[in-house]
Structure formats: C-alpha cells, structure tokens
Amino acid sequence: MNDEQLLRYSRQILLPELDLAGQRRLLHSRVLILGLGGLGSPVALYLAAAGVGRLVLADPDRVELSNLQRQIAHGSADIGQTKVASAAAAIARLNPDCQTRSLGQRLDAEHLPALLAEVDLALDCSDNFATRFALNQACRRAGVPLVSGAAVRWEGQVAVFGGQPGDACYRCLYTEAGEDEQTCSTTGVAAPLVGIIGSLQAMEALKLLGGCGESLSNRLLIYDGLRGDWRSLRLRPDPQCPVCGSEDRGQKTEDRR
Template sequence: MNDEQLMRYSRQIMVPGFDLHGQEALLNSRVLIIGLGGLGSPAALYLAAAGIGHLTLADFDHVELTNLQRQIIHGTPDIGRTKTDSARERLAAINPDVDITTVEARLDAASLAELVATVDLVVDGSDNFATRFAANAACVAAGRPLVSGAVIGMDGQIAVFRPDQGGPCYHCLYPDTGEEAQSCSETGVLGPLTGVIGSLQAVEAVKVLSGLGQPLAGQLLVVDALGQNWRRLTLARDPNCPVCGRS
C-alpha cells in the first residue's frame, strides 16, 4: 500500500483483528455484485469505500424515479441511464483505487457460472428467485461464498452460504417451488431497511474476505423492522439438496 492508501483506510486498519493484513486482503479481492437496487446500492458503496480491489457490477435495468427512494447509489440526474453506468461513476468518485467492470445484461445460469468463477465472493442483491437460484448454483459449483440478502415491506434477512466449508446453500433454505418472489412494486418497501440489509451484506463480505470475526455462515439473520425484532436462526444442510447435497 502507498501512503495515500494507508491514510484512506487508516480507520479501518485500526480495527482490532483487521489491521494491514485485512486491508491487503480486500485490495486483492474480486467481488461480484448482482443487482444495483435497494440492496446492491449500499453494498457497492461500502465495498468500494472499504477498498475492494475489483468490483464487477451486474444489472440490466435503467434508473427510474421510483428507484430513488431506496437505491441510493443513483441520483435524480441519473434517471434514464443504465444502473451500471450510474453506479460506476458514483463508485469511481468515492474511491478511484477500485477497478470496476460492468455487466449490463440479465444474468442466466451460463453467464453467472462464467462470472462467478472469476471472483472471490458474490453479493446477491437480486429481486427474483430465478436469479437467486442461478447465483447459488454457480457459487456452489465454483466454491465461492454467497452473501444473500432480501427485503420486502418492513421485513429483511441476510445469510452467508458456504457449502464449500460444509454448510448449507441457498437452495437448502429455499427449495425451488417455481413460485415468484414478491416485488416492491406489489407490496412496497421501506427504503432505510434496504440500506440496513445492504450494509450488513457489505459487512459480511468484508469479514469473509479479510478473515475478521465470525461471518453469518450457516446462519440466517431476520429482522422485523416494524417492531425492531431481530432473530438469528441456525441453518442445516440438506443432504438431499439437488445443488449441494450428496447426489
């Protein structure tokens, strides 16, 4: 690290158990962020600020007025732009140290398998089960950690899936029933809650990549923001899971 980097990351380096080795680990890391919406926005902002060496940003959508209540990486002047272009410009302004690759496409199983193999960790901020299942399968196949988050209404959740370490995968928790996930346009969502969960995804990603503390591997953290109730559940691996099970 040069002197400017030591100054930029100095408060982070001071954290007990993180120090220079943790920062160097982040600078050498590659992270894929799927979706630049309510979850991907805060996750991308904090991971860029933290000094992740390379971020791959994947989103196929354009910025709309209704996004701005929660997708804080974008601003009013960005309406009509692709979310990848808007996010890349914002992140470059926050931290020019970070190399950024953008993927402006709707990801399928094949493209996810190719992308996931090139990174060290995946942050999933997508809003549909098809993408979540495909991202999980790609992470299992490549042996990559998956930091998964979801928010709807006043409810949120976050988990870290590490089947490469013997833990469960996303499919163990949510078997594929063919049902579609509820959308914000149908049920609404509280903007600050997406910021909380997206920021926690960034925290967990930093912990996994730097070896700091105990990540939420095999754990599901659930929040009911209406009553501010938090629950932490232990997840079990399904030996018959079609994605990570013995078969």
C-alpha cells in the first residue's frame, strides 16, 4: 500500500482484528452487489469506503424520484440514469481506489455462474424471490459466500450463507411456493431501515473478506424498527432442500460406503 492508502484506511488498520494484512485482503477482494437500491446503496458506498478493491454492480433499473427517499447512492440529478451508472459515479467520488464494473441487466441462472467465478463474495440486495433464489443456487454451486438482506415496512433481516457442506442456504429458509412477496412499492418502507440492514450486510462482508470476527453464518438476524428489538435465530440445513439437500444425501451415501 502507498502512503495515501495507509492514511485513508488508518482507522481500520488500527483494529487489531483487521490490521494491515486484513486491509490488504480487502484491497485485493472482488465483490458482486446484486441490486443498487435501498440496500445496495449503503452496501456499495461502505465497501468502497472501506477499501474493497473491485465491486461488480448489477441492477437493470433506472433512478426514479420515488427512490430518493431511501436509496442514498442516487440524487435528484441522477433521475433517469441507470442505477449502476449512478452508483459507480458515487463510488468514484468517494474512493478512486475502488474499481467498478457495471451490469445494467437482470442476471439469471445463465449469467451468474461465469460472474461468480470472478468474485470472492456476493451480496443479495435485490427485491424479489426469483432473483434471490437464482443467486442462492448459483452461489451454492460455486462455493461463493452469500450475504443476504431484506427490508420492508419497519422490519429487516440479514443472514450469511457460507456455501459449504453442512451450511444452510437461502432455500432452507424460504420455499419457492406459497410466499407472499412484499415490496417497498406496495407496502412502504422507513428510510433509515434500509440503511441499517445494508450497513449490517456491509459489516458481514467486511468481516468475511478481512478474515476477522464471527460471521452470521447459519444465523438469521431480525430487526424490528418500531419496537427497537433484535432477534437472532439459528438456521439449520433442510435435508429436503432442493438446492443443498442433495449434497447432504450424497455425503451420507459416501459415508455408508
């Protein structure tokens, strides 16, 4: 690292759990952020500020006036721009050390495997189950850790899915059928809530990439903003999960052999 970087990241380098070695790991890390809205905005800005070397930004949408109440990477002048372009510009202003790649398209099961082969970590900041399920399955197959966040009305949640045998995955938590999908556009959301949840996602990513602390792997952290309550639930892999259950069954078959 050069002198300017040592000064820029000095407050993090002072942390003994991270230190200079951890900061170097951040600078060499590559991260996918899927969704640059309410959650993806603080995720992208904080990871860029913290010194993550490369961020792949993926979102098919454009900035609208109704986004500005909570999506802090975008401003009034950005209305009409793609969210990835707006976020990339905000990141460039914040930290020129951080390189970005912008993908203004909806990613599906066909595109995700090649993309995940290029990154160390993925963050799900999307707003629909179809995208979450596709990213979860692709991360599981690639062995790439996934930091998942969701927020609506006054409530939010964060979880980490490590992608290793014995870990739970997103589909262990939510089944594909029968989910009543709720979005900010139909039910509303408190502006600071997405900042809280997105910041927690960034914190989990920082710990995983920097090799410090204990992650939320196999745990679900739930926040109730109206009550100011936090709950932490232990997640267990579902043997019947269509994504990761077959891994456990295959392992048991090998053990019997």
